[in-house]
Amino acid sequence: MNPMATTKVAVRALLRNKVRSFLTTLGIIVGVGAVIAMVAIGEGAKAQVEEAFKQMGTNLLVVLPGSSQSGGARGGFGSQPTITWDDLDAIRTQVPSVRSAAPQLMTGQQIVSEDQNWFTQIIGTAPEFFEIRSWKTVYGEPFGQPEVDGGAKVVVLGQTVVEKLFGKGANPVGLAVRIKNVPFTIVGVLVRKGQSPFGQDYDDTVIIPASTFAAKIQGGLSKFLSGQILVAATSSDSTARAQQQISDLLRQRHRLAPGVEDDFSIRNLAQVANARQDSAKTLTIILASIAAVSLLVGGIGIMNIMIVSVTERTREIGLRMAVGAKRRHILAQFLVEALTLSVIGGIFGVALGLLAAQRMSVRFGWPTLVRPDIIAISVGFSAAVGVVFGLYPARKASRLDPIEALRYE
Amino acid sequence: MPIIELTDVTRRYQMGDVTVHALGGVSLDVDAGDFVAIMGASGSGKSTLMNIIGCLDRPTSGRYFLAGREVSRLDPDQLAEIRNHFIGFVFQRFNLLSRASALENVELPLIYADVTARERRRRARAALDRVGLGARLDHHPSQLSGGQQQRVAIGRAIVCEPKVILADEPTGNLDSRTSLEIIALFQELGRSGITVVLVTHEQDIAEHASRVVVVKDGRIQSDERRIPVPAVVPPLEKSA
Numbered sequence: 001m002n003p004m005a006t007t008k009v010a011v012r013a014l015l016r017n018k019v020r021s022f023l024t025t026l027g028i029i030v031g032v033g034a035v036i037a038m039v040a041i042g043e044g045a046k047a048q049v050e051e052a053f054k055q056m057g058t059n060l061l062v063v064l065p066g067s068s069q070s071g072g073a074r075g076g077f078g079s080q081p082t083i084t085w086d087d088l089d090a091i092r093t094q095v096p097s098v099r100s101a102a103p104q105l106m107t108g109q110q111i112v113s114e115d116q117n118w119f120t121q122i123i124g125t126a127p128e129f130f131e132i133r134s135w136k137t138v139y140g141e142p143f144g145q146p147e148v149d150g151g152a153k154v155v156v157l158g159q160t161v162v163e164k165l166f167g168k169g170a171n172p173v174g175l176a177v178r179i180k181n182v183p184f185t186i187v188g189v190l191v192r193k194g195q196s197p198f199g200q201d202y203d204d205t206v207i208i209p210a211s212t213f214a215a216k217i218q219g220g221l222s223k224f225l226s227g228q229i230l231v232a233a234t235s236s237d238s239t240a241r242a243q244q245q246i247s248d249l250l251r252q253r254h255r256l257a258p259g260v261e262d263d264f265s266i267r268n269l270a271q272v273a274n275a276r277q278d279s280a281k282t283l284t285i286i287l288a289s290i291a292a293v294s295l296l297v298g299g300i301g302i303m304n305i306m307i308v309s310v311t312e313r314t315r316e317i318g319l320r321m322a323v324g325a326k327r328r329h330i331l332a333q334f335l336v337e338a339l340t341l342s343v344i345g346g347i348f349g350v351a352l353g354l355l356a357a358q359r360m361s362v363r364f365g366w367p368t369l370v371r372p373d374i375i376a377i378s379v380g381f382s383a384a385v386g387v388v389f390g391l392y393p394a395r396k397a398s399r400l401d402p403i404e405a406l407r408y409e
Numbered sequence: 410m411p412i413i414e415l416t417d418v419t420r421r422y423q424m425g426d427v428t429v430h431a432l433g434g435v436s437l438d439v440d441a442g443d444f445v446a447i448m449g450a451s452g453s454g455k456s457t458l459m460n461i462i463g464c465l466d467r468p469t470s471g472r473y474f475l476a477g478r479e480v481s482r483l484d485p486d487q488l489a490e491i492r493n494h495f496i497g498f499v500f501q502r503f504n505l506l507s508r509a510s511a512l513e514n515v516e517l518p519l520i521y522a523d524v525t526a527r528e529r530r531r532r533a534r535a536a537l538d539r540v541g542l543g544a545r546l547d548h549h550p551s552q553l554s555g556g557q558q559q560r561v562a563i564g565r566a567i568v569c570e571p572k573v574i575l576a577d578e579p580t581g582n583l584d585s586r587t588s589l590e591i592i593a594l595f596q597e598l599g600r601s602g603i604t605v606v607l608v609t610h611e612q613d614i615a616e617h618a619s620r621v622v623v624v625k626d627g628r629i630q631s632d633e634r635r636i637p638v639p640a641v642v643p644p645l646e647k648s649a
Contacts, residue, residue, distance in 0.1 A: 002523075005520055005526075012508070315504065316506060319504045319506075319517075320517070320521075322463075322465065323492065323493065323498065323517055323518040323521065324490065324492050324493025324494075324518050324521035325489060326485075326490070326521070327485060327486055328486075402465050403460050403465050403466060406504065
């Protein structure tokens with residue numbers, strides 16, 4: 001007996017009791033729909049976290065100068081400049097698992113255009129900064145090494161700053177702005193990055209060469225780098241190694257004896273990102289588990305109705321056996337019936353789940369992400385539910401004694 | 410060579426602590442093309458005998474050869490195949506699938522014989538022609554009279570070209586006129602070489618058989634050949 005014939009027999013049997021078949025399927029529809037919608041919410045949250053960290057920069061480490069210690073009072077990290085420009089060069093050239101590194105000097109300043117002004121964050125850095133943060137320009141170009149070497153008065157603006165000074169979507173490349181009364185030429189406008197994982201506006205910033213920052217904004221050059229160092233590791237696997245290597249290098253350069261505290265601190269943002277992603281993953285698992293319970297209940301519904309169906313059709317089963325159906329034919333017939341119910345339920349459940357995810361996304365503003373593999377898994381899982389819960393009734397049917405079955409009232 | 414060959418067949422059931430001896434040593438040979446009536450009161454063991462002949466049940470001891478093949482020790486799936494190929498069943502209650510057409514009902518055994526859909530259709534059509542229902546292929550059982558339903562069942566029984574037809578009280582639910590029509594159909598099948606084993610408790614049905622076996626208390630009480638009475642259906646009285 002071929003699968004087509006078996007399926008045909010099963011579908012006809014199901015169509016005999018349309019309302020009953022529909023209600024049974026509804027259990028699976030709701031179950032699969034819930035799984036799809038819940039996972040979409042969980043995955044959406046996870047993707048949001050991932051995206052935010054990706055915007056921050058990939059494989060990112062931040063090296064902060066150490067704490068000051070005066071008269072027993074210990075300052076926090078960064079309270080005292082302990083990292084030198086030579087340390088930066090050493091990190092760039094001597095640490096194998098570092099792809100690139102850039103200084104990040106920061107201060108808040110008023111920035112003034114011809115007719116507007118805005119208080120924003122000024123970052124003084126090197127051209128590597130744009131690569132480390134994977135930050136491209138929409139207009140113009142980021143500055144290069146010659147501008148840094150020459151202390152050029154050039155600036156690259158973030159979107160928010162452009163908006164405040166020149167209006168939304170304007171292209172101010174070539175125009176001038178003043179910071180601390182020093183005129184800067186706008187050479188580029190950065191693409192919008194949105195919010196940091198911690199809610200800061202990435203785009204509310206302007207970027208100038210580190211040398212210019214030290215000379216014009218901070219006032220006075222020094223051998224100390226009074227900011228942070230951004231480091232990109234060669235790969236996401238090597239961030240921990242890079243952290244260790246930088247630590248070793250700086251301890252050696254700063255001549256710290258064993259047992260002496262570090263006079264710097266290295267933050268591994270990949271670790272923070274992973275922790276955030278893990279919590280998002282946990283959310284997904286919890287939501288999916290709750291939804292899976294309803295799928296389970298749907299499966300029990302299938303089992304229930306299949307048992308009823310087998311009992312009702314005892315004589316039919318007896319007859320089929322009498323005219324030559326083997327046990328596996330009967331088993332297949334009822335298993336395919338259960339499978340048909342669950343797979344049809346699965347397909348409609350996916351539709352319902354997608355709709356629900358889309359509605360929730362619109363209604364509550366939750367980010368949702370529907371992964372194609374989750375759809376495939378859900379349909380596969382509902383098919384598995386059909387097989388598992390259909391197996392007992394189908395076995396029961398296939399084990400009937402034809403004589404007894406034919407005599408059944 | 411006999412088509413059915415039972416040698417000292419017994420059948421015992423275990424009902425709790427009690428052992429029921431349904432058949433106590435039955436030997437019976439039936440020749441191909443014979444029309445045998447098995448008679449007996451209820452509880453005589455005739456149903457058990459019929460179930461064993463029909464390969465729905467296995468003897469506790471003894472041997473059963475069907476068409477030269479020992480079938481008394483086969484497993485349920487092998488028996489299903491034997492039933493499919495060698496035996497056609499006709500029941501008192503017709504046992505048709507109510508939601509399926511006459512044609513689909515007749516096709517049913519062919520599904521389990523792995524016959525293609527086109528061939529199934531062709532053979533089912535031929536079988537229905539043979540039982541005189543060639544014009545009612547698409548009728549459902551509820552649209553057919555009792556006699557017509559039993560004809561569909563007979564069509565289903567012969568569609569796999571069996572050696573033996575087992576009819577269990579096939580006329581029990583039919584009026585006398587329709588019963589005669591059905592018996593006439595069995596006699597016709599007998600003439601074409603199919604062996605018919607008919608279980609009945611009605612003397613006037615049994616007299617159309619060429620051999621009457623009476624079962625009592627799990628044993629054959631009598632076994633006699635006789636000249637069968639041809640089943641002649643009296644013409645309907647035409648209303649003037």
